[in-house]
Amino acid sequence: MGKPLSYHEQETLENTKRLRQMMKELPPFCADFFRGIEPRTSSRTRIAYAYDLKTFFEFLKKQNPLFADYKMQDFSLTVLDEIQLMDLEEYMEFLKCYSTDKKEDLINTERGIMRKMSSLKSFYNYFYRRERIKNNPAALVELPRLHEKEIIRLEVDEVAKLLDQVDEGDHLTEKQREFHVKTRLRDLALMTLLLGTGIRVSECVGLNLDDIDFGTGGLKIHRKGGKEVIIYFGSEVEFALKDYIDERKHVTPEPGHESALFLSLQRKRMNVRSVENLVKKYARIVTPLKKITPHKLRSTYGTSLYRETGDIYLVADVLGHSDVNTTKKHYAALEDERRRSARNKVQLRDN
Structure with missing residues (x-):
């Protein structure tokens, strides 16, 4: 038997397995994105990206008539070129309050919306920089203004x-x-x-x-x-x-x-x-x-x-x-x- 894994190695291993499962629920081309960002991101960050991207593609299926009959596996990279700035602004509005198959009335604060839109910007930037898509509407989206949170601490x-x-x-x-x-x-x-x-x-x-x-x-x-x-x-x-x-x-x-x-x-x-x-x-x-x-x-x-x-x-x-x-x-x-x-x-x- 080899040396037992440390807590952090074990956590990374479990997160990697979890991410692989989640990627099966996303369009196939997303795998390129996760491979590309792997060297400079933690396994926990990649899982957060996966959740955010799943929310985005589910929004397209539910809210955009062009994709109403799509399954996750039907989305190809060309879809990113078809989406316009207005679609992404509608997505940002959608994020304020929405439902999924598992949960109803999910509400995002400014920070939650900011994080999900930042994930989408990273996603678009990855393919745009590699010249695999021609348009990058995500770069034009104005993110919500964050109000500084009061720092809560003990006296x-x-x-x-x-x-x-x-x-x-x-x-x-x-x-x-x-x-x-x-x-x-x-x-x-x-x-x-x-x-x-x-x-x-x-x-x-x-x-x-x-x-x-x-x-x-x-x-x-x-x-x-x-x-x-x-x-x-x-x-x-x-x-x-x-x-x-x-x-x-x-x-x-x-x-x-x-x-x-x-x-x-x-x-x-x-x-x-x-x-x-x-x-x-x-x-x-x-x-x-x-x-x-x-x-x-x-x-x-x-x-x-x-x-x-x-x-x-x-x-x-x-x-x-x-x-x-x-x-x-x-x-x-x-x-x-x-x-x-x-x-x-x-x-x-x-x-």
Whole structure:
């Protein structure tokens, strides 16, 4: 037997299988597009493209009389040349609210529409640049204007209350308390890690026991795109992890999950959905008016780090943003706060 696949290799393998299944539901020429973008996109991104393209071709079948009798396999590349700008503007209108065979009344926000139209633009660009189609109406589509979302994060006192709640569990329901007895140290280690390092939830669930080095306070994680980096954690994270790992040693994991750091009650590696539910369960008690997700815990960490250091480049590096402008956009309000605080720092004349 060869070396077992890592969490991220396993995830890529499963996504690749899933994408192959989805491609059977799309026109045959779409396979060229997915082969072409494979070297520069993640398997998760390609799956998102596949869903978006399926929505587009189903729209053509339902809404455009020219294609009413078409099956998915009937669409050929020449169809892209027949479509005009007005057709794509109608598609953008359609995306606001539509139904599929499986779901009714699907509603897209501005960001949802933007993503689906961006997928279509990439699709058209691929074939246009290779001179396989003559027209590129997608390049002419004006995307919806995005309104900046308010950044939701926890305040300092809310972070403390949240960790207290995870530790004590005194406001959980009776049923939740039964589970809390078994998962307290795991939940506390997981939440402390997310709040104390700002790692993504996918990076968190992918952690193995041998990714932690308590000697250096380092943690090896797999960033988006598969890059391995080491980030560092403080004493609070260290104590919480050590307590959990001591307990973890007495658990016999299911085959194939022996190396996973965080285990479910079924003794298998925790997945992204279960961590999302865990965060929601505790956060709902502490901040019922804020919709807190693992990503909001990441924003909370970024805010705290920026307030402490004032170094936007450090925050970008620790959070794994490839472009510092992404970080600046998220912490614009804090940047303004810092600029205003600078107004009286420089004294021109003695009073």
